Amino acid sequence: MLGSKIYKIIVLVVSIITLGITGYMWLSNYSFVDALYMTVITVTTVGFGEVKPFTPEEKIFTIFLILTSITVFGYAVSAFSEFLVSGKLFDHFKHK
Amino acid sequence: MLGSKIYKIIVLVVSIITLGITGYMWLSNYSFVDALYMTVITVTTVGFGEVKPFTPEEKIFTIFLILTSITVFGYAVSAFSEFLVSGKLFDHFKHK
Amino acid sequence: MLGSKIYKIIVLVVSIITLGITGYMWLSNYSFVDALYMTVITVTTVGFGEVKPFTPEEKIFTIFLILTSITVFGYAVSAFSEFLVSGKLFDHFKHK
């Protein structure tokens, strides 16, 4: 059950990076490196700044990318906490 | 009790986004997309930069928006932790 | 014991904001609003950008401010976790 959650998180993270790269290459004519760079600094909230100033369409896409990645990150933290609370902690009680 | 907390968090998040959009449209004459974009990059701490350079009034509003959203985020994390600790964990003891 | 920790966190947060305002007003001749704005976007990691480009001295001060606020934030998270784990959780066992 936990294994499948970790698998889901990996799939979701790869999907978000692919979504970001595709979006910035297609909407903004960014090079692959620029699109990957823009995606990584967005989803990690480093946020150095826009490689080129954004059009309204690019702003809407970036809002969507941020909200999607926060949701996935929330899911990852939740799955990790569940692992700590229901997995490891439970083991401690068994070995008491 | 937990359900009402999740409901409160949703109301608070929607209020903050509405506050941000209203503030940036009214104080800065931003378009709706610019105001939403500025609000989302502020409250998520992505922080790409100011769409247009801020006046002192806009800086004070942004400080207020950041401090408000941190408080709400703190409340959300606290409510989530309470769910993990008092909700799920407690169930494990009942089923032991 | 917990009350004194919350008191310590409040004192530390107020100290960091005072340190930031003093530093940016004194080193960079920022106005009070600019110094407060720079401090808030730094310690909350929003990081919109430098109000005016930084000199090497201002960069060293900012590095010091970031590292100080991360330490305080780490202490706050640690105190909060201790509250959750040793405080509330323990109560649940007592009422079982």
Added chain:
Amino acid sequence: MLGSKIYKIIVLVVSIITLGITGYMWLSNYSFVDALYMTVITVTTVGFGEVKPFTPEEKIFTIFLILTSITVFGYAVSAFSEFLVSGKLFDHFKHK
């Protein structure tokens, strides 16, 4: 066991800062202060912006630095949680 984890985290954090300083001094001809500043604002996700606009090579290095520091930070949070759950909490049960 926990002590060795804290030691590992310190070694990893020092390694990342050394990596960042070396990378930015060597790739970008940054001064020591600029390279340290760039590294600190990157790994803490403050992200004020690039000291000088990045070349594609510098963008790839920065992506690598961000992903490395997130992994180390994840390890640090995990080790800290383990301390809270398996260390302190366990003590509470012993003293019950």
